[in-house]
Amino acid sequence: MNVLVELGIAVAGLVLAIVLVFLNLWRAILFLFPGSVRVEPEAPADQMDLPLELGPMATQLQALGFVPLGSHEEKPRLQRATRSYDWAHPGERVFATLHLGQDDSPRLYLLTPVAPHGFVITAGYRRPAIELPGVYRSGSLEDASPERLLRAHLRRLEGFTPTGNYTWEGRVEAGRSWYQGLGRKEIRRQNLQGLLWTVMALAIVASAFLGRRVS
Template identity: 55%
Template sequence: MNALVELFLVLAVLVMAVKLLMLNAWRAVLFVYPDRVRLLPDASAERMELPPELVARGEQLRALGFRPLGVHLEKSPLRRGFRSYDFVHPEERVFATLHLSSQGQPRLYLLTPLAPRGFELTADSKRLAFDVPGLYRAVGMPECPPELLLQAHRLRVREVCPAEDFTWEGRLQAGRDWYQGPGAQEIRRQNLPGLLWTLVALAIVVSLFLGGERAV
């Protein structure tokens, strides 16, 4: 009976470790290789259809003068890609991107590429402030409505020199440059817990197998 109980406990711990790996391995890979994220065009502005959860936000953006650009797919290793819905306001020199969070909540962030390089980013979700002078500034304003988010972003953009390309190609390139450049540090900070949980899960698996070998 003791042997059966021990086997059951070992299997339970192994299942838990495997589940941890499945949930966090992609975050660990993203921590190590943030520049491996690919931005792929998924639909043009004419074919862009917002999910029901994002329709209201899309209408708010249009009322503020934004126009649709297209849909892009962000795909990282070991993870299915997720869609982002892009808009642009050339006069304000800002891109707006809608997407759904992992919990299915509507999210919006405003992005302005800078010349010769750099980014200003303002999001309506919880986000740790990030400031690399002259290169990258990001701030989160949870649950902030689009019009107030745009006002806050506009004030910050006045202090810098925006880039000139606010086309669909410019939006895709800005996303790729973000992952290849200043965004990498932020991605690592966001995914550090995933890396730690992955190491814990691997340590559990290794200890189970080594313990089994010693028992033999």
């Protein structure tokens, strides 16, 4: 009986470890290789398939002077691509990006590339606050309206020199640059727990097989 109980515990532990690897391996890869996320154009402005949930925010953006650019997809390894919908305000030199959160709630963030190779990002949902003087500023103003978010973003641009091409191509390029450059620290912070869970699960699997070989 004891042997059966021990076997059952071992099998349950192994199954749990495999599930943890399945759920977290992509996060571990993202932590180790943040620049591996593919950012690709999806559809131009006149072909954007905008979800109904994003319609009210899109209307508010256009009332503020933003013009639609198109949509793009971001795909980490081992995960499905997520789709984002992009606008630009060339006069204010700001990109606006809408997407759906994990709970299908509307999300908006504003992005401005700044010289020489930096970014200012202001999100309308919780986002880590990161400050690299003269290079990078990332933060949030939770549940702010698009108008309030824009005002806050323009204030946060003070001291920076906006740059970039405010077209659909320019927005896709900005996304690629963020993943391959200054966004790496933020990505690693977000996915550290996934790396730790993956390492722990792989250790359980390895110990199970090594224990079997030793016995």
